[in-house]
Amino acid sequence: MSSNSAMERTINKVLSQKEAELISKMDAAYQESLNNLTASRGKLEAERTRIIESAKKQAENLKRQIVGSGRLAVRNQELLIIENAVNNAFEEARKKLTASGNKESYRTLMSSIIEGSVSSVGSGQVVIECNKNDYDLVKKIVADLQKKNPNVQAVVSDQPIDVLGGIRVKSADGTMTYDNTLDSRIERLKPLIRKNIAQMLRGET
Amino acid sequence: MPETVGVEYTKVAEIKGPLMVIDGITKASFDELVEIETVDGERRLGKVLEVGFGKAIVQVFEGTTGLSITGTKAKFLGKTMEMPVSQELLGRVFDGLGRPNDNLPDPIADKFLDVNGEPMNPERREYPTSFIQTGVSVIDGMLTLVRGQKLPIFSGSGMPHNILAAQIARQAAVVGTKEDFAVVFAAIGVQYSEAQYFKRSLEESGALRRSVLFLNLADDPAIERIITPRVALTVAEYLAFDLGMHVLAILTDMTNYAEALREISAAREEVPGRKGYPGYLYTDLANNYERAGRIKGKNGSVTQVPILSMPADDITHPIPDLTGYITEGQIVLGRDLFRKGIYPPVDVLMSLSRLMKDGVGEGKTRSDHMEVGNQMYDCYSRAQEVRALSEIVGRAGLTGVDLKYLDAGDMFEQHFLKQAPDENRALDETLGRAWDVLSSLPEGELTKIKEKHVRQHYKGK
Numbered sequence A: 001m002s003s004n005s006a007m008e009r010t011i012n013k014v015l016s017q018k019e020a021e022l023i024s025k026m027d028a029a030y031q032e033s034l035n036n037l038t039a040s041r042g043k044l045e046a047e048r049t050r051i052i053e054s055a056k057k058q059a060e061n062l063k064r065q066i067v068g069s070g071r072l073a074v075r076n077q078e079l080l081i082i083e084n085a086v087n088n089a090f091e092e093a094r095k096k097l098t099a100s101g102n103k104e105s106y107r108t109l110m111s112s113i114i115e116g117s118v119s120s121v122g123s124g125q126v127v128i129e130c131n132k133n134d135y136d137l138v139k140k141i142v143a144d145l146q147k148k149n150p151n152v153q154a155v156v157s158d159q160p161i162d163v164l165g166g167i168r169v170k171s172a173d174g175t176m177t178y179d180n181t182l183d184s185r186i187e188r189l190k191p192l193i194r195k196n197i198a199q200m201l202r203g204e205t
Numbered sequence B: 001m002p003e004t005v006g007v008e009y010t011k012v013a014e015i016k017g018p019l020m021v022i023d024g025i026t027k028a029s030f031d032e033l034v035e036i037e038t039v040d041g042e043r044r045l046g047k048v049l050e051v052g053f054g055k056a057i058v059q060v061f062e063g064t065t066g067l068s069i070t071g072t073k074a075k076f077l078g079k080t081m082e083m084p085v086s087q088e089l090l091g092r093v094f095d096g097l098g099r100p101n102d103n104l105p106d107p108i109a110d111k112f113l114d115v116n117g118e119p120m121n122p123e124r125r126e127y128p129t130s131f132i133q134t135g136v137s138v139i140d141g142m143l144t145l146v147r148g149q150k151l152p153i154f155s156g157s158g159m160p161h162n163i164l165a166a167q168i169a170r171q172a173a174v175v176g177t178k179e180d181f182a183v184v185f186a187a188i189g190v191q192y193s194e195a196q197y198f199k200r201s202l203e204e205s206g207a208l209r210r211s212v213l214f215l216n217l218a219d220d221p222a223i224e225r226i227i228t229p230r231v232a233l234t235v236a237e238y239l240a241f242d243l244g245m246h247v248l249a250i251l252t253d254m255t256n257y258a259e260a261l262r263e264i265s266a267a268r269e270e271v272p273g274r275k276g277y278p279g280y281l282y283t284d285l286a287n288n289y290e291r292a293g294r295i296k297g298k299n300g301s302v303t304q305v306p307i308l309s310m311p312a313d314d315i316t317h318p319i320p321d322l323t324g325y326i327t328e329g330q331i332v333l334g335r336d337l338f339r340k341g342i343y344p345p346v347d348v349l350m351s352l353s354r355l356m357k358d359g360v361g362e363g364k365t366r367s368d369h370m371e372v373g374n375q376m377y378d379c380y381s382r383a384q385e386v387r388a389l390s391e392i393v394g395r396a397g398l399t400g401v402d403l404k405y406l407d408a409g410d411m412f413e414q415h416f417l418k419q420a421p422d423e424n425r426a427l428d429e430t431l432g433r434a435w436d437v438l439s440s441l442p443e444g445e446l447t448k449i450k451e452k453h454v455r456q457h458y459k460g461k
Helices: A002-098 A104-121 A135-148 A182-201 B137-142 B161-171 B192-204 B222-226 B228-242 B254-267 B281-289 B318-326 B335-339 B369-393 B400-417 B427-438 B451-457
Strands: A126-129 A154-156 A166-171 A176-181 B007-009 B012-016 B019-023 B033-037 B043-052 B055-060 B073-076 B082-085 B093-095 B111-114 B153-156 B181-190 B211-217 B246-252 B293-295 B301-310 B329-332
Touching: A002 A182, A104 A126, A104 A135, A104 A166, A104 A176, A135 A154, A166 A182, A176 A182, B033 B055, B055 B222, B082 B228, B111 B228, B137 B369, B137 B400, B137 B427, B153 B161, B161 B181, B161 B192, B161 B246, B161 B301, B181 B192, B181 B222, B181 B228, B181 B254, B192 B211, B211 B228, B222 B228, B222 B254, B228 B246, B228 B254, B228 B281, B228 B301, B246 B254, B254 B281, B254 B301, B254 B318, B281 B301, B281 B318, B301 B318, B318 B329, B369 B400, B369 B427, B400 B427
Parallel strands: A126 A154, B093 B211, B153 B301, B153 B329, B181 B211, B181 B246, B246 B301
Antiparallel strands: A126 A166, A166 A176, A176 B007, B007 B073, B012 B019, B019 B055, B033 B043, B033 B073, B043 B055, B082 B111, B293 B301
């Protein structure tokens, strides 16, 4: 009987010791879990902030990229439209120039073109080419020029060239050519005139 | 435009390499632009190199392949080569001669500028002192680029200099001000795939809107390369000094430019200098590099980053050698780092930005910037020495401090130097990473940094 109660006491003692140990372990584990949770919360919070910041950065980049590309596309479209309008303006100008053959101003222009072109090719005999409509006018101006300056040795070619107006001067041996047709003058001045037309189209003048 | 421009000559006496000799010339000037028309009606551009005794030597930019003595016409245009400039150039892509390469019309010009530029009056130059952020840690932290500086990148064959160039072009910014920033990018003799990479990279990052691209491809005539940096720098000068923008001009690869110079020099039978390059290589390079800077009384600046690949990684080769005399420092890419898979493989111990000290610090970047940069140099240099030593005596033979330096060297490469090609690091992040590296050393080793900065930033306690 006494040995049973002693055994019971021992068992109870062991049990209570183990219980206390277990409770203490559980408390420690609970505490550790709480600590882990707190630490994880901090880490999670930091990770969350990092992800949000990174996403914000990406969104900002994407926005900048989309807005940038959009603006560039619009600007490029505008350039194409302006270029189209500039070409139309040149086309219109060409038509008007074709119809201006009889005007006094054109005769004056041709006179200065011929004088300048012949001297730019240099001394010696030169051949002058022009379009069919200007043939008589050019012949007359050359004759007047030769009267004024007998050193000018110029022959007007009877082979017409397909140009708006103006002349092309060649040295007699064909090694030098000076293209002073209206077509080539327009091409030469086109880059400068384009700016003026574009400014008009944009309402800047 | 004078009335007498545009005389056309048909008497071609000789075609030799990229040169054409025209006979019977009555009027021509040095550097005059010449339009050449082939028998098939194809037009090419050239410029007069020499004139006299009724002859003119013309350098044909697009090469003389397919030209014949008979039937070729040369029209002398009475002007030097000009580039039409306006703000509309931003966002445009051009070829190496400045002609549109983006299916858009010629730009409508505000004015036409001679591509040779006008020399900057030395008295009017302003000393560069403002920081440009590239977003690349090693550059911003240790080799800081300053507005108006010329800082070349010395690379080698096969190394990622073009990726770095594109990254700088995408990310470069002037921080803390609202002033306009633009990038002029000149690709000289690059492969088609590289040119597409540059273009796509700027398009996708939205940086094309503030950039102007000049693309001279490897299969374009070599002679065209003479003009590419000139047109690019002409545009850069216009954007900077007429429109008041801060312009970063990236020229890659200047070695291809020098090769083109050598080709012309050989064709002209000039007395060759070192490695066959002309004796005037230094002067010619200086003509390009000196087109960077700031001008007193003007807002804008031109900052140049020329990139050149050193043949056989030889830094004593005439091109890097002469470049180094003209520019204000250099960024050298190292083959060993490249082999270790580190991008950007900048060998900091061979690199230097001479103007960094004037562009960083309190009020410009951060008060500890210069000191951190110096300490990082010291740290990496010591780490390299310890690495060499450890190969002889082994790790076991190293002291505790040596081991710390060994680890700091690895951390320098992996945490500070290494960066993704699309990673844009702000300066604070860069300096933060530098402090991470320095904090792996004992505090007593940080002898180049003021105590107050150590107290504020050191993380190793």
